[in-house]
Amino acid sequence: xxxxxxxxxxxxxxxxxxxxxxxxxxxxxxxRPPFEAKELLRQLYDIGSRSAPLIAVAxxxxxxxxxxxxxxxxxxxxxxxxxxxxLALSLAREIAPLVAGLLVSxxxxxxxxxxxxxMRVTEQIDALESLAVDSFKYLVVxxxxxxxxxxxxxxxxxxxxxxVGGFVAETVISDLSFRLYxxxxxxxxxxxxxxxxxxxxxVFGFIIGTVSSYLGYNAAxxxxxxGKASTKSVVYSSILLILANVVxxxxxxxFFPEEIG
Amino acid sequence: MPSSRNFAVGLFLIxxxxxFAVGLFxxxxxxxxFSQDFELYAEFKELSGLQNGADxxxxxxxxxxxxxxEVPPQxxxxxxVKMRIIEKLHPVxxxxxxxxxxxxxxxxxxxxxxxxxxxxxxxxxxxxxIPSREPFDFADLLQQIRDTVEEVQGKMGDVFASIxxxxxxxxxxxxxxxxxxxxxISTSRKVTDDVQEITDGIRAGRGTVGRLLNDEKVADSASxxxxxxxxxxxxxxxISQQFTHILSEFQERKILQEIEQITxxxxxxxxxxxxxxxxxxxxxGKGESLTGNLSRTITSAGEAMSSLAENMEALKRSFFxxxxxxxxxxxxxxxxxxxxYREGKFAAGKLRQQAWIYETELFAHGSDGSEELSAAGKxxxxxxxxxFQRYLRNSAIIVEGYSGKGLTSEQFLLSTDRALKVREYLVxxxxxxxxxxxxxxxxxxxxxxxxxxxxxxxxxxxxxxKPD
Amino acid sequence: MSANxxxxxxxxxxxxxxxxxxxxxxxxxxxxxxxFCILGRSGTxxxxxxxxxxxxLKPEQGRIFVEDQEITALHARELPPVRKTMGFLFQNxxxxxxLSVGENVAFPLRRHTxxxxxxxxxxxxxxxxxxxxxHEYDMMPADxxxxxxxRAGLARALALNPSILLVDEPSAGLDPMxxxxxxxLLLNLKSERDTTLVVVTHNIPSARRIGDELVVMHEGHFIxxxxxxxxxxxxxxxxxxxxxxEGGG
Ligand SMILES: Nc1ncnc2c1ncn2[C@@H]1O[C@H](COP(=O)(O)OP(=O)(O)OP(=O)(O)O)[C@@H](O)[C@H]1O
Ligand SMILES: [Mg+2]
Numbered sequence: 001x002x003x004x005x006x007x008x009x010x011x012x013x014x015x016x017x018x019x020x021x022x023x024x025x026x027x028x029x030x031x032r033p034p035f036e037a038k039e040l041l042r043q044l045y046d047i048g049s050r051s052a053p054l055i056a057v058a059x060x061x062x063x064x065x066x067x068x069x070x071x072x073x074x075x076x077x078x079x080x081x082x083x084x085x086x087l088a089l090s091l092a093r094e095i096a097p098l099v100a101g102l103l104v105s106x107x108x109x110x111x112x113x114x115x116x117x118x119m120r121v122t123e124q125i126d127a128l129e130s131l132a133v134d135s136f137k138y139l140v141v142x143x144x145x146x147x148x149x150x151x152x153x154x155x156x157x158x159x160x161x162x163x164v165g166g167f168v169a170e171t172v173i174s175d176l177s178f179r180l181y182x183x184x185x186x187x188x189x190x191x192x193x194x195x196x197x198x199x200x201x202x203v204f205g206f207i208i209g210t211v212s213s214y215l216g217y218n219a220a221x222x223x224x225x226x227g228k229a230s231t232k233s234v235v236y237s238s239i240l241l242i243l244a245n246v247v248x249x250x251x252x253x254x255f256f257p258e259e260i261g
Numbered sequence: 262m263p264s265s266r267n268f269a270v271g272l273f274l275i276x277x278x279x280x281f282a283v284g285l286f287x288x289x290x291x292x293x294x295f296s297q298d299f300e301l302y303a304e305f306k307e308l309s310g311l312q313n314g315a316d317x318x319x320x321x322x323x324x325x326x327x328x329x330x331e332v333p334p335q336x337x338x339x340x341x342v343k344m345r346i347i348e349k350l351h352p353v354x355x356x357x358x359x360x361x362x363x364x365x366x367x368x369x370x371x372x373x374x375x376x377x378x379x380x381x382x383x384x385x386x387x388x389x390x391i392p393s394r395e396p397f398d399f400a401d402l403l404q405q406i407r408d409t410v411e412e413v414q415g416k417m418g419d420v421f422a423s424i425x426x427x428x429x430x431x432x433x434x435x436x437x438x439x440x441x442x443x444x445x446i447s448t449s450r451k452v453t454d455d456v457q458e459i460t461d462g463i464r465a466g467r468g469t470v471g472r473l474l475n476d477e478k479v480a481d482s483a484s485x486x487x488x489x490x491x492x493x494x495x496x497x498x499x500i501s502q503q504f505t506h507i508l509s510e511f512q513e514r515k516i517l518q519e520i521e522q523i524t525x526x527x528x529x530x531x532x533x534x535x536x537x538x539x540x541x542x543x544x545x546g547k548g549e550s551l552t553g554n555l556s557r558t559i560t561s562a563g564e565a566m567s568s569l570a571e572n573m574e575a576l577k578r579s580f581f582x583x584x585x586x587x588x589x590x591x592x593x594x595x596x597x598x599x600x601x602y603r604e605g606k607f608a609a610g611k612l613r614q615q616a617w618i619y620e621t622e623l624f625a626h627g628s629d630g631s632e633e634l635s636a637a638g639k640x641x642x643x644x645x646x647x648x649f650q651r652y653l654r655n656s657a658i659i660v661e662g663y664s665g666k667g668l669t670s671e672q673f674l675l676s677t678d679r680a681l682k683v684r685e686y687l688v689x690x691x692x693x694x695x696x697x698x699x700x701x702x703x704x705x706x707x708x709x710x711x712x713x714x715x716x717x718x719x720x721x722x723x724x725x726x727k728p729d
Numbered sequence: 730m731s732a733n734x735x736x737x738x739x740x741x742x743x744x745x746x747x748x749x750x751x752x753x754x755x756x757x758x759x760x761x762x763x764x765f766c767i768l769g770r771s772g773t774x775x776x777x778x779x780x781x782x783x784x785x786l787k788p789e790q791g792r793i794f795v796e797d798q799e800i801t802a803l804h805a806r807e808l809p810p811v812r813k814t815m816g817f818l819f820q821n822x823x824x825x826x827x828l829s830v831g832e833n834v835a836f837p838l839r840r841h842t843x844x845x846x847x848x849x850x851x852x853x854x855x856x857x858x859x860x861x862x863x864h865e866y867d868m869m870p871a872d873x874x875x876x877x878x879x880r881a882g883l884a885r886a887l888a889l890n891p892s893i894l895l896v897d898e899p900s901a902g903l904d905p906m907x908x909x910x911x912x913x914l915l916l917n918l919k920s921e922r923d924t925t926l927v928v929v930t931h932n933i934p935s936a937r938r939i940g941d942e943l944v945v946m947h948e949g950h951f952i953x954x955x956x957x958x959x960x961x962x963x964x965x966x967x968x969x970x971x972x973x974x975e976g977g978g
Contacts, residue, residue, distance in 0.1 A: 041270055049269040092284075123823040126785050130817035131837045131885075132809035153277030160280050186287035190314055194284055 022217075023210035026144040029137050039142045047108045047143070048150030052157060054107060055100055059158035062099060063087065063165020071173070081184065087166040088159070088185035093197050096158040098245060101204040104147070104154060105237040109212040112143055113233030116216025117226035125217070140217055144209035151205030152198045192256045200248040204241050211237040297348040298325060299387035303360035304339040307395055309371060311342065311362050316372040319350045319358075327373060341390075344373060355382035360393040406573070407456050409524050410449045413531045413566065418446075441556070441563040444671055445531075448566045451674055455573040523569045530562035567670030574677060574702070602701055607659070608724035614652055616645040617707075620664075620718035623683070634682055639690075642683065642721070646691055649723045656725035658698045660684045663716040665705035677702040683719050735794070736761045736893060736925045737782055742791030744777060751777050752788070753949035759942075764919055764926040766936040768971060769946030775929040776820055778946070779895050782927065783817050784808045795893070813841055816891035820898055820929075822882030824870035830881045831857065831866035837888045856884040859914060861907065876902045883911070887918075893925045894918065900932050912938050933974060945971055 070086045116139060119125050128135040167181045212233035219229040305311075308330070317325040329343035346354060355378020363374045375391070378384075385391050537555040597607045623638035634642075649658075662680030664672045680700035688698050707716040735758035744752040751774035759765045767775045780786040781793060784800045793801045795811055803811070824833050834853040838844060844852070857863055860880035870878060883899060899915070900908035912935050918924040919939075930936050936943055937957045945953040945960070945968050953960050953968040961972055 041267065044270045044273070045266045049266075049273040052273055118826075122826075123819050123821060124825055126780070127817075127819060127823035127825070129785055129808075130783055130812060130815070130819075131840070132812040133840060134806070134809065150273075152281070153273065156277055156281045156284070159284070182287070186284070189284075189288050191285070191288055194288060198281065 019211055019214050022140075022214045023144065023206060025136070026141050026210060026213070027206075029134075030141050030145055034137075036138050036142050039138055040145055043142045043146035044150060046111070047104075047146045048153060051104055051107055051150065051154055054103060055154045055157050056161045058099060058103055059091075059096065059161030060165040060168075062095060062158070063091070063162035063167075064169040066090065066095070066162070067166035067169040071170075083170065084163070084166060084181050084184040085186075085188045088163055088189055089193060091159045091162040092189060092194050094249075096155045096162060097197050097201045097204065098242075100155045100158045101151065101201065101208070101241045101245075102238055104151060104205075105208045105212075105241055106234055108147065109208050109233040109237045110230045112209070112212035113216045113219075114226055114230035116140075116143075116213060117219035117229035118216075120217060120219045121222050121225055136217070140213045143213050144206060147205035147209030148202050149205070151201040151208070155198060155201045192252075196252045196256065200245070200252070203244060203248060207240050207244055208237045211240060298345045299348055299351060300328070300343060300345055301354070301385055301387070302390040303342050303344070303373070303375075303393040304390060305342060305362065305393055305395060306339050308340050308342075309362050311371045311373065317344045317346055317375065318372055319346065319354060319375045320377045322350065324350045324375070342373065346375075351384055353377040354385045354391070355379060356385050356389070356391065357382040358385060358391050360391055403456055406452065406520065406524055406569070409528050410452050410456075413449050413527060413562075414446060416531045416535050419535065440667070441559045444668065445559075445563045445566045448563070448570045448670065448674060451678070452566075452570050452573050455570070520569065520572045523565060523572060526565045527562065527569055530558065530565050534558045534562050563668075564670065567673065570670075571673065599701065599703060602659075603703075608657065611656075611724040612727055613722055613724050614649060615720050615722045616648065617716065617720050618642070618645070618718050619716075620679070623718060624679070632679065632682070634686055639686065642686060643690070645721055646687065649721070652723045652725040653693075654725075656697070656723055658687065658693065659722045659724070660687070660698070660700050661703045661720040661722060662700060663703050663705065663707065663718055663720070665715045665717055669704065672704045673702050676704055679719050683721065687721070734758070734760050736796060737765075737927070738794040739781075740792045740794075742781065742788045742793060744774070744781060744786065744788045750949045752781075754791070755949075755951060756791075757944070757951065757954065759925060759927060761925055762919060762923040763941040764915070764928060764939045766940035766943045767927070767929045767946060768931070768933070768936060768943060773946040774949070775946055776897055779817070779897055779927065779929055782895055783812060783815055813889060814892050816886035816889065816894045818879070818883050818886045818894075818896040818899060820901075822870075822875075822878040824878055824881055824885070826870045828870075829866065830862065830868050830870060830873065833870065833881060834885045834888050837885065841889060853884075853888065856887050857881070859887065860884045861910065876904075876907065879903070880907075880911070890922065891924065892922075893927070895927045897929045898931065899928065900930065900935055908932065908935065915939055933972065 066087050067083060070083050074082055074086065116125075119139070125135045125139070128138060163182065163185050166185075167176070167178055170176055170181060215229040215233045215236070219225045221228070311327065311330070313327055313330055315327045316323055317327060325344055325346040327342055328345050331341035331343070333339055333341075342360075354375060358378040359376045361374050361376075363372055534555070537558050601607070618638075618641055620632075622641050623634060624632035625635035625638075626632055660680040660683045662676035662678070662683075664675035664679065666672065666675060677700065680702060684698050684700050687693060703716075703720075705715050707714045707720070737759040739755055739757050741754045741756050742752055743750070743754055755778075767778060769775050777786060781788055782795065784793075784803070788801060791801070792799055796814065798811055800808065800811055824830070825836065828836060831850070831853050834856050835849050838849045838852055842849070854863060854866060857866060860883050862877060862880055862884065865873065865877065865881070870881070873881065879899065879902060883896065886894060886896070894915075896915070899911050903911065915926055915928070916939055919926055926939065928936070928939065940957060942955065943953070943957055943960050944951045945965075947967050952965050953963050957972075960968055963969060963972070
């Protein structure tokens, strides 16, 4: 039993190491010309622009729900005035990065896993190579980069649409102006709540892009293999993202101990 | 197709970066990152949770932030708080501006408040240390008052005993100071009672602590929270700390500072009185100046004590009444001085009905000279209330207390006492909303319409709207 | 080795997948401007051999040369220049299904030439016309028949005018007429552009028509190597069986 668990742990670590090297290779290759600008643009469209509506709707709903929750608990202390700032703080620090990360790993991770997996098993990746194209650079680097660029932007979208959602929930009850609500939302926010949390989503983007590209790029086993690559992309990138979040939060607290209360 | 795709990507990137920048700007704007500023210091023994990055407000305006907190090198020294303030506000920050640590809202963040200085003081030079006031602890104040009063009672007992055992012209002296000493002792008893009442009020979560906030609804939930806390914490000190920030409003109006100061005075003056007695005894009670000195000291001690009692009364009233009367169109009783009350400020535009009841109709005298409501007094009050019954909707009742006996301070005490006793009876018997029944110690002279007349006893006044 | 003669050269190449041997110590040369046909039963390793030539697979042992470059010793980054001189038709065509047929053909042109947009499209159309798909420029690969896809793949392989053309079963799934047209296209390339052809095929008549040299793969070896006539004389039972079958692929 213990042996089997040990073997499992070793296998998991080996897998993680391989994926890590794959990701590092993507970062290294990203710095070496030629740059696949056109393809990067196409990926930004697929991964970024086309995720924006989903993220916006999700952010809006999360904002409404969180606003209602924080109202019910803050009301007890007569601290309704704090609702916007509580909402904005939790959105910026944790909710938006994590929820946007999970949504993107669902939408984009599955997409990348399936697309690259499909290209692998139908020899399209080999075809690229045969046409003297560096398939890794063309397919993987662009996707990893696009994820890393899109993730903080999508997270920002979520934070802001969340605040708008909170405002809408609040207007039902009180007639606060948006300007005042917005000011209050940022009233107790500090750079250290906002900037590191946004930057950590670059890591989330890296994880989603790397894991799903790895699984797709190395897919095998026909249509079934493609399906597996797609599912695994979502599952593994979500799990890794959640684990990485723990480490990143710990790191942020370590580096900015006083400011984070 | 590719051009519309490029557009979508461009829009995505630009909107994203703009929004991020808006966030940075919102934070930066508050932090005044992009404007000129100067640095100041303030020192505190107790930080009450003030943190690096906390807001600094000058005259209520967000003015900067705390940028560093130096820990004291040894226990007696203070924390040194370094702050950054925008240059625009420099003209109102003077060398005599006082820094205090305050709380935003009920459970909000701590911030540093800086008073605007006096016009004649110079602008605080950058890098200088401005004066500060320690965070206020309400429980500490109550304890301090209680200690002082006990000490005073002890000392006065000593004074009395010493004088009576002293030979020479002691008898004359005893006569001259007896009034003052008795006054001090009975006043101190009243102070102790008030302290007790406030403490009980806090402990029971009763009273109107929550009403100290402006918003009625907030106040309701605050007092609910207050009793929750009370259950959880189970001790007054804890609770009163939770709500110290609510009391910062008192602090604004200086009542608490005043009480603190007066408490010190009382302590000091009674100390002097004790020294004077020792001196007096040592010299065998000889010498005119010595006697005069002693009686003067004791008189001032007595005055200080009654001003303490007056302030405790004000505190208690604001504690229990503040904010209530406003809602029904009455002027806040806490903000009305006796003089203003006489001028009709409390309920301008309301009709009033008044019933005068003489002292002997109301009170039976105990063996120690204290007054209790008599059975006859109670039925007299019942009759008055029966009369007032038809005015009671949406109205306030003020029990005016009168007494012309003794010094002004004694008059004040006795008139308060009489009014309170009547109020207590009325509230209990007729199940009146305690929040709408107030007291007003009038002293000796009856109110305007009976101007010039002295009165001994109470007047029950009901203020009501014109019937429509 | 003679530098200007052998364009592709295998030296004792071995390739296996797991325990399965595909090639065992195989050596041969392919001369410039010749047509080299690889025959063999399904699953013997013809496609694998073709992929080895362009560096998509690496052998465990042996060396492979293309135009005097030892591609088995090259870094992945050094392969593209070699590959630019080669065209590869995959057995399943391997068209990019996110691009239209025309864009599939234009893809290598866009990447490796600086031609203006109009020229690229003209060239792509021209290549499609050569395989009889001049009207299918804007169709998506998924909407094509298997044979059409195969031809589009050939057009893409021809886009950069490669000097070496590797084709995996070009006439599989085609009617005899189209198949003959493809054969003459390949022969044309050989005669007019001096293109070296490596053709994997099951179609023996076609192999006879275009092949200068034919090999038959069997159990990891080339059991026969020579002209069609020489192979007809072979006394190896498998080869004889094969040359007699005449079956189209
Ligand atoms: N990537 C791979 N991994 C494992 N085995 C492989 C791989 N590619 C090919 N093989 C195996 O190598 C053998 C030769 O395959 P190959 O595709 O070269 O056959 P072929 O001769 O082209 O057959 P066909 O005429 O059917 O196309 C097959 O048994 C196949 O299972
Ligand atoms: Mg094959």
